[in-house]
Amino acid sequence: MIRAGLVLVLVAAVAVSILALTGDPGRASVVWLGWRADMTAAAAVLITLFASLLATVLWRTLLWVLDAPRRTERARAESRRRQANETLTRGFLAAAAGDGAEARRLALKAADLADEAPGLVRVLAAQAAEAAGDTAAAQAAYTAMLSFPDMRLAGHKGLMQLAAQRGDRATALRHAQEAYGQTRTARWAWRALLENTLEVGDWTAGLELVKGALDRKIVPPVVADRTRAALLAASAAQLENFPEPKARAQALDQAVEAAKLQPGFAPGVVMAARLLAQDGKLARAGSTIEAAWKAAPHPALFLAYRDLRTSETPRERAQRLLELAGQKPTHRESRILHVESALVTGDGPAARQAALALEAEPVTARIAGLMARVAYASGAPDEARVWMAKGMSAPHEPDWSDLDPEGRAFAYHASDWARLVATFAETGELIHPRHERRERGMSELPELPISYADSAPFLTADGADAAPFPVDEGHYGEEEPQAAPSGPAPRRRANARRRLASGPRAAK
Template identity: 70%
Template sequence: MIRAALIIFLVAALATAILAVTGEPGHATVEWLGWRADMTAAAFVLITLLLALSAMMLWRLLLWAAEAPRRAERARAEAKRRQANEVLTRGFVAAAAGDGSEARRLALKAADLADEAPGLARVLAAQAAEAAGDAAAAQAAYTAMLALPDMRLAGHKGLMQLALSRGDVAGAASHAEQAYALPRTGRWAWLALLEARLDVADWDGARELAKSALDRKIVSPIIADRARAALLAASAAQFEGDADPKRRAQALDLAAEAAKLQPTFAPGVVMAARLLAADGKAGRAAQGLETAWKAAPHPALWLAYRDLKTTETPRQRADRLRHLAALNPGARESRILMVEQALVAGDSSGAQQAVKALEAEPVTARTAALFARVAFVAGQPDEARMWMAQAGAAEQEPDWSDLDPEGRAFAYEPADWARLVVSFAETGELIHPRHERRERALGALPELPMSYEPAPFVEAHEAEAVPYEIADELYEDEDLPPPPAPRGGERRASGRRRLASGPRVAK
């Protein structure tokens, strides 16, 4: 306001100066209480502006003096707010560091200072109680949060975690359900409810929960679709082995929906193919497996593809597997499949050629077993044994076949399906319980004797050995007599090794 008055005063002064310069100063007369003043118009304007400016400044001074008590109160409130923020910050840091006693002391101090942020003070009180190991105080603090609409979600989360810490699964699920029912809820509530339903194998209820979470935009469409696909496969798994045709038809519908929803979800695709093949629809099963292989090759896919037909010759089966590998030739699983199809066809040279594409990769138990099989069919049992030894010590890799060579991939228990749903929904990755339990599948390794056989790989030389005599004492290299020149096909003996009178025999 003062700035505006100054601007007006300067404009008026400029206008008066212009009037004075032009030679037309004007005339003004002022009469007040018997007094009379004659002056120029410019002087009158300047005097009037000065009086107005002085009056305004006087008024502002009076207002400043009148507002002094209120201004002092605001300063005290601001100082208290700064102190409260500092105490809250130090309290949260102490709680995060696990210093329960310091956190509780600061929480009590913050309760007196943080009048404008009671929610933060209650959160600090709860976290301080947890850091101090006082479950009753933490329970009371989180319960007090439920009285504040903006703090209810945080209160339910804290109460759920306390219930889980003391093993009260039902109480934890109750708080998660109440939190999920709030207009503004958190993703943790959805995940806690999902896990609670998975624990009891309530696949249908879990699917409804995933759908509602998508509708409320709690989770992204990708996570919701992954969860629904895994849940559909879990539902199909419980009906797959049922003797009732209606249940098996229901399992087929569920597995087909899972494969359609997530073509990269191998358990759903494999299960749908298995059920379709059992229903006499091998063509549709093969088409689904081929589509999945194009999207994301997986070992279980080609195993299921291999078993679609049981009346074909090895050559025909190898041709089918080669066709599957050609759908995604750059993938690692396709390179492995090229080796497998050569082994199926009994093509040892083709297997040796195909396995070269895997030589640059890190050796795992699975690839070492594959190298051992290739070496065995190529007539190299000693090299096969070497790869078998590496397979026993190399890093394990899931092969997704069962321990029984005739068993099924993804033969999961309900608890395994529950873990798979959470893992696949969150990360898109599958779990392999048998691999996690370090169970080993040795059916992929060739059966070889553990001792050397007489002579396929170590043979005595057909030519007669011609030994030469040396003294029994040890000599330095420069003192040894020069050995005779070797005959054609014979190896020169080492100077430090004592020769035998005849060739060694393989043991």
């Protein structure tokens, strides 16, 4: 209304200005009910405009008075809505904080206020009952949600969680299946069904679930690929133990597919390389490991690649390892691989030079063992003793501990595979069951003859180097070690030779 008045005043000012500029004020006469009024044209314009403004003001005032009851009702509804939102917020916060009594009080208050949000009131009532420990009330609240199409998923999830808490796995699984069968489903239902198939070791059903979830866009393609790769590897590990040729062929196909889907999934790649090597496809096994190394270097890949060929000289093997390191030269594992390749040929100076790239690495048992071997190969047994002492108290590397010292790498139980699939699917991280259980893993400290003996003298006072000691070639399963100049021969275990490409053994 104020804007309309301003417009009228502006029009009047323009009209008066025009009349003043023309120099002729003009004449206007008004005859009404026997009355006659004579005036100038400018006065007539001003009177007309101000009369219009007054009429507009009166009309708007009348409308405002008539709209007062409705305006009061709207203000009351807005105040009620604000109170309901505040009550719901405080109720959800109380439920999240575990204050069941306060949450239930606020839920009852919200039921009286939040007429426009009955769904939120039901959710708050269920969560408040859970926070208060009233399972029966929570069950009733979640069951009531099943009657409303837009709340069925929330109802099934709540009922599934309640059933799982009381150990009723069948009921929990039923609610997950019903939720997964809805047109608009949620990822939690798929995850619950997947975890059930993993727990029972039904890898085929797990693969079907992943395919269905991808088709329905429940999970993104990257999660589907990670899940499929881990499931295929788990299935291949199971089929590999069957004596039937058909089962082993299927295990090979599944392991190769897992390596293609996720080259960074070391268990699947190592299994594929081992099965390909057993099938006589050494070149393909090598290329599979090289692709995996380029994606995500892993210690097990180095060991599998090293042991693919058994009829080569140390120099040929060292050259192969360097080619593998060249797939990702800046990675930590590639720098370690440069040191390993020098140790294969017994080149102490080259190994020490390559080890310079690892000086900034934190000291772990594996790094300490590697440095001890470098020092021993360089003819510095005292330095090797120091590194061995450091390795005794240094932390172990999880990636290294999953390698079985007496069997295959990643020789997992079905329960380990279930945990591995679930974790790798969601996060892409590789868990380490043997490390988590503190089981015995592959030794990270070498077995070197570094005890005090006449054949291993201390450094002389003038700093002269000690007499060099031979490299323990038995560490690589390659050649017999050379005899030491004097003193007892190096002690080795009978099972020091370890080959990842060998035949399967039972999981420990």
